[in-house]
Structure formats: structure tokens, C-alpha cells
Amino acid sequence: MSRGGATAITSTNQDDAGLEAIFCAEAISKIYTMGEVKVHALRGVDLELYGGELVVLLGASGSGKSTLLNILGGLDVPTSGSVRYRDHELSQYGQRELTRYRLDHVGFIFQFYNLIPSLTARENVALVTEISKNPMTPEDALALVDMQDRLDHFPAQLSGGEQQRVAVARAIAKRPEVLLCDEPTGALDVATGITVLEAIGKVNSEIGTTTVVITHNAVIGGMADRIITLADGSIVDVQRNDRKLQAHELVW
């Protein structure tokens, strides 16, 4: 079915449940030049994301899912095609506007946490709340991911899962409309991975943040509203879950 599915969801700005499409990507391509080789990371992808939904992007390494996420997050611009976030035409933006866009609207979570080692958990979150317009307090954000007891610990004093939960708190403390997670459990074992996914799920359901999670672990798809599968730079499959699982129900 591949292409058909992708076309089906871009045909309208309102999905059947009446949700508003906040992201609208049209025919985006990304070509990297590595030495003399040209790598087509994305080949004309069309995609819409709706307010409050949790989308899991599945795909093997090199399928283009990270590139797509980077473009949505304003870390990269497409070679061709257009990406619109509400009334922001991201594909036309320069560095300064992209920085502004990231600051105001997007929260990021990475595989390797990327916490600032010289700051405590609370300070890592404060780093973002200090420069955002309408943030939660760092304490509230950390409480949301069950880290209220480890406010003054430095990253080196936290386990991997704890560090990633601080990263989640840092990402959502500014109340972003979009939360983009690149392999958030990639460096974690199953049990800690689940605690992180629980935190992400909680943010999605309680604050209504539109969330995109990249993974190559298909099981995680169970907690998504939609599962989009990429292969070789194209969307090959879109599935909708009738019943979203809770993170602790996932088994792998």
C-alpha cells in the first residue's frame, strides 16, 4: 500500500476526528552531498501532523526518519519542498528564525540526553525556562517526570533513565506545542526505557503536546495514535491505532 496511505492523509487539513493539522510538509526532499556521493535522505515526502497526536516514526537506519525529524524541528532545511508549521514557512527560514522557532515551539529529546554536565537537574531545566515566554517552574516540570526528588543532582550522579527524564522535563518545561524525540530509549535498557516512555506519554496526554517519537523498535508504536513507517527516504506505511497502549503495557 505504501504511497496510497501517505497521499490519503495529506488530502485534507482536517482528519476524520476534526483535529487541526499543525504541521504540513509537501514533497520535501533532502539530498546530502558526502564527498562525491549524493545521498537522497528524503525523496518527496508529504506529511501532516495534527494537534495533540502522538506519532511514532518507524524505520531502519538510513530510512530518513531522523532527517525528517530534524526538518520538522528546524534543525535542518529541506533541499526542495515546503514545510509549514501553522503560519511559519520553515523551508524559507534562515538560521535566526529557525532558532526563534525552536525556542518558542519545539522541545527536543535525544538518544544521548545531551544534558549540560555542569548543571544540576533543576538548572538544566531552568536553562530553558529562563529564556521561554510561558514556562512551568523547573520543579513542576521535573515532578511531571517523577524526578522531584533529584533536583540538585548533577547528570553524572543520575542513571541513564533519570538523565533522559531530566531531558524530557527540560524539553517540555517551556510548554512547547511539539515534542520531538530521536530514539529516546536507544541508549537505555527496557525497564528504564519504559519509565522514559511513560514520561513522554504523560506529557502527551496531560498537556496535549504534539509528540513525534523516532524509533526502530516497532513495539513502541503501540502507544502511538499513528505509526508512520519510512524506508529509503519515503513513507511506506501509515497505521492508526484504535487503542493506544500505556507505556507500561509495552513488552519487548
Next chain:
Amino acid sequence: MIIASGVGVMVMGLSALEALEETTQAYYERYRFADVFAGVNRAPEGVVRQLAEISGVSSVETRINKLAMLDIADFDQPVIAQLVSIPERSEPLLNRLVLREGRFVAPGAPDEVVLNEPFAIAHELSPGDQLHAIVNGKRRRLDIVGVALSPEFVYALGPGSLMPDDLRYGIVWMGRDALAAAYDLAGAFNFVSLALLPGTQPNAVIESVDNLLSPYGGESAVARENQLSNWFLMNELDQVRTFSRILPSIFLIVAAFLTNMVLARLIAIERAEIGLLKSFGYSNFQIAWHYAKLVIAMSLVGIVLGWMIGAGLGRYNTMTYANMFHFPLLIFRPNPMVFVLAGLISLIAALIGCLGAVAKAVRLPPAEAMRPPEPAQYKQGLLTRLRVVRALDQSSRIVLRQLTRRPWRSAFTSLGVAFSVAVMVMALQWLDSIETMVDVYFNDAQRQDAMIALNQPQPSRVVNDFLHLPGVLAAEPLRWVGADFHVGSRMHRGAIQAVTPDAGLQLVYDVRGHSIRVPPDGLVIGTELAKKLDVSIGDMVWVKIRDGRRPEVQLPVIELVETYIDLPAYMDLAALNRLLRESPRTDMVNVLIDHARTDEFYSELKQMPRVSAVMFRQSAINNFRDTMAETIVIFVNFFGAFAAALGFGVVYNSARITLSERGRELASLRVLGFSRAAISYILLAEVGLLILLALPLGCLIGWSLAWFIVKTSFENELFRLPLVIYPSSYGIAICITLLATVVSAVLVRRRLDRLDLIAVLKTRE
């Protein structure tokens, strides 16, 4: 590159010094610079045989030395010439001339002269030109037939000058017969040079020479080390020595530290590869050796580059000096040991840096080494608990924690920058000190426009003759007699300046800012002389005056005076005349001149037969400044460039290393929505804070370095450089360092702007 500059500076400093020393030695040997020199009033040629019989003496040569005033067309001021006789029929035995142009004087041509090269160049004179001189009161026309250099006059210092003045003082070589005829010294001499057999101590010889010559008015012999020109040259070399030790040491230490830091970082990045190699079964030793080889290869490139830079700069430096001293030859054969030493030090510094990092990497089990490093350890330090710090934003906290986490590196970076400031302060301090010295010596103590030396002591009424010269507003007598000072076994050979109590043109001036009235019944001596003789106010000094009837008397020290220049001793002119049992006499006249009528004064003065020398205060000041400009300003500029390079190197490299270590962190911040300026702040504020600490520290170190150098190399009998640093010097040093810092900050900022967010986040470290 860092290694190259460290090695370069070291090779440059040491090779230049060595080359200068070797060149001087070779020049002295090749042109047979004598070992002992003695002046005498008039001694018969027959004494030569006795002189030659003194044990240890290998050869003796006598000659005639006289001062004369020259009149050079197109130069309105009078010029003083040191007339020196040379044999007409052969080359001199000792103190041979290096003929640069033309020929030596011919027998039977009494008007032929050879000029010393700097003087000829200053006046654009060459063989074929003529000049006029007042030789023993008679005006004569002299024909220039040659231009030459002599090891005896590397520094040609006129009477009473502190600096060579090639415009107003020159060496003029004339035939022995011609000079003997002019001064009625046929069959006699008034100067003798002696060469000694190798290994002979000059002191015993000097004593014998003094004994032999004293009946003929001997002025006491001096060894080569006290010969004026050589003394200045050696003093200059001492200064070069001080600097070629201090500078390269600082630079090499900093370079070693930077190399260490850069390599340690390089290997930290490769820890995954080290883990991989270990998983293949490589032993720790093999891995360490592998990286050692890498570092050796990298260092070798730097070392060879440094050798080339150093040898090139060393040669250039030597040439600059050789030109300044007018060396006719130049030996630049750098000692291979210098190269080896500089190379070894750099290599060891690099290896230590590399092995430290390798050791850290190999200690890890392979699997762990291949994983990204744990987040760095931080603690809630004392500093961060302070209220001020709590009020800071997170970016500033990052900066503070980063600094306190690596206190050693922070300290060293700060120290590196501080040294850059310090070197600058030290260099500028010279200018300040010399300016102060000039100010005190020429402006506070001396009020006369010219000091006129007479060819022999004249009755004091001669002052009136000068008072009647056109343009002369005031004239005061001054007498200068050679004297030996004895206290117990301590002895100083110097001179007494005898002044009138109401003298207003030349003051007995204490550098602490007041002038002293010379009492009628004793001595006023410089504090340095008092130290040398170990006397204080009220003590008695035996004074042996080497003039007139040569009286020996005991005089009390009435007052001490602090001076920067010379070891002066003053007494009352009338008292001196009484001691000499002479009617009031003077041999110098200080004059104050109406500046509108100087030309008239000069042309009258040039015709006066009794005048043997004239020193003009203003030209002395100008000349002093010019000479300083030639030598010290070059050095100061060199130091400035060096200090800036040092500051730049330290700041740039430490910022680069920080950037490499924390690129990932900074990229994360960019992703979180921090602007470029915001992350630049984090990186550069860290460096900035260190620099802020470094600036006052640098000023302090600079002051200490200056103190050290002033005390060790600029404190001698001739002058004592005061330790003076103007606030502006600190300012300039700070500005130059800040400028270097800003340049490196801009460069790092540009790298920061190009930070590839995605790439940085994808790679693990």
C-alpha cells in the same frame, strides 16, 4: 605550530647570543684587540723595553691619543675627534684597523687621516673628502684617505657621554709622525696597549705598568674588561643573555603546556578507537607506543619548522646587532646542542601530554572505552553556594562550574595570558625607566646648554672669556680631576667633580628630588660609591688626586647623594685648588646660551684653540633617545609582538580546546533555542573571566620581572636603571593583550557559528 613557535623562540634567543659572543671573540682575536691599556702624560719611547719585560706581556705598542675639535662643512656644531696615531710604515701590532674603504695613511703625508666608519657614514664623508681640525691650537686641513673600523672602538664614546654619538664624536687615525710633530711628542708616547700571553692575570701586569708609568704621569692601566668600548659591548651582551633566557623559557613552558593540552584532547577523542584496538588484542604498551609514534611524528614536524624559524630569526637578530655594533664580520654557527635541547624539551612536553591521555584511555575496559564517556563530574562547590552565584542565570553558572572544575587548566590559561601582559609591561618599563633617567639626569640636574672642556686647566678668569662669547647668558667653572678613593682595603678609581658652591647650571642633584650644596670642607659622594667603599656620613676617605702635584689627603664624607648614573664624588672648587696648591683653576666651563644666537656661538667656539671638547645637553638628550630608539625600541617591539602572539596563542588554543570538548554541549543549547550569541557567551565568558584575572596578575608579574632584570642586568657602576613603570605602560600592555584576545575570540566565534548541529548531535563525542 605551537611547538614550532616555542622551539623557534628558544633557538633564536640562544643562537643569536652565541653568534654574537663568537663574533665578538673572533673580531677581537683577528684584529688583535689588546688586553691592557694605559694612558700617560708623556713617556719616553725607551720605557717600551721595560714594559715588554713585564712577565706575561707578549707585545707592547705605544701611540699618541689626543682630543681635537673638528670643523666639518655643513655641520654647524663643533665636533670632537679622538685623534689616534697609527704607524705610517706598517700595520699596528695591536688594535688593528679593518680597512673598509680607501687606504691607510702614507709616510710623509702628515695631513692624511683615516676615519672610523660610523662617523664617516654619519657625515657622509669618504676618501677624497676633507675636513678641518684644530690640532694643538692650530687649524689644519685634513685629507681623508680611508675609512676603517677597530675592535677598540665598537662603542665610540666621547668624553662625558653616555651613548655613542656618531655625529659629534669620531675616531680619527693619523700617522704617528704627524701627531708627534703636532703635539711635540717625538720619541715619546701618551698611550700604550699591551697584549698578554694566554692565561696571564691582567692585575699583576697592571700593577707593574702603573709602577713603570707613574713617574711619567701614568693614568693607571685598565684591563680589557674595563676598557670602555668592551665594557659597553659586554654589558649589551649581558642584556641579550638575560632576555634570551627569560623569554624562551616563558614561551617554551607555555608552548609545552599548550601542546600537552592539545594532544591530551586529541587522544581523548580517540578513546573509542583505543577501545577497538584493545578489543583486537593490542596490549597497552603497543597502543601507547602507537600514539607516542604519532606524537613524535607530529612534534618532529613542529620541531623542524621551529628550527628553521629559529635559525632564520636568530640570524636576523644577530645581523641587527652586528650592524649596530658595526662588526666587520659575522659568525653565525648555531650550536647543534641548542637545537637538540629545544627539540627535546618540546618533544618531552608533547609525549607527557599524549601518554597521560593514552594511559587514561587504556585503563578502561575496551567495551567501556567504546561507549561515550560518562558525563563529567561536577560538585556543588563552595563558590556556587554563594548568594551572588545563586542569582546568576544558568549560562553563567555553566561558566563558573567549568572554571572551577579544572582549576589547574584555568590557572594555567590565566597565567599564560598574565605572562603575555607581564612581558609587555617589562618591555615598556625600559622606556619608562630610561625616560625617568634622562629626565633626572639631563633635565633636573643639568641646567647648562653646553659643557666645554678645555685642553688644560686654565685660571678661573677664563670663565669671563666665555661669558663674552656671543649668546652666552651665564658661565660657570667646573673642574674634573681623576682620583683614587681608598678606605681600608677598598678602592675606587674615579674622579672628583669640583664645583662652586653657588653653581646653578649643574646641580648636585639627588634623585629623590632635591639638590645638595657642596660644603667647603669635605666630599659629597654617590650612595653607590659609599656602598662600594663601605662608608657613611662622617667617615674618612683617603683621596689620591691624579692631577697637578698629586696630593694624597684624608677627607670626610659630609653628604650622600643618590644618582642613576656613574659613581660621582663632588667637592668644593676652591677647596680642591687649595689641595692642589694652585691658584683658582678650571678645566671645564658650563654655559647657558641664548637660543636665538646659537649659530654665532658655535662658529666662535669652533675657532677657540683652548677648547678640546664640547658637549651639548640637547644633542646629548636627543642622541641618548635615538640610541635607545635603535636598540631598545626594536627590542620593545619584538617583545610586543611576542607578547601578543603569546596572548593570542593561549587564548585561541584554550578556547579551541574548550570548543572541541564542549561542542556537543553547545550544540545542544543551540537546539534548545539558544542563539549563537548566547552560546558564544558561555564559551567566551569563560575565557574572558580568566583574562580578567590574568590582567592584574600580569601587571604584578611584569613588575616583578622588571624588578629582577633591573636589579640583575641594569645595576652597575655606570648606571642604575630606576624601576619606574608609568600607568600608561600597564594600560598599553593590557590593551595589546586584550586586542590579541579579541582577535582570537572572533576567530573562535566564527567556528562557533559554523557549528554543525546535526553532526555534533549524531556523533557521540
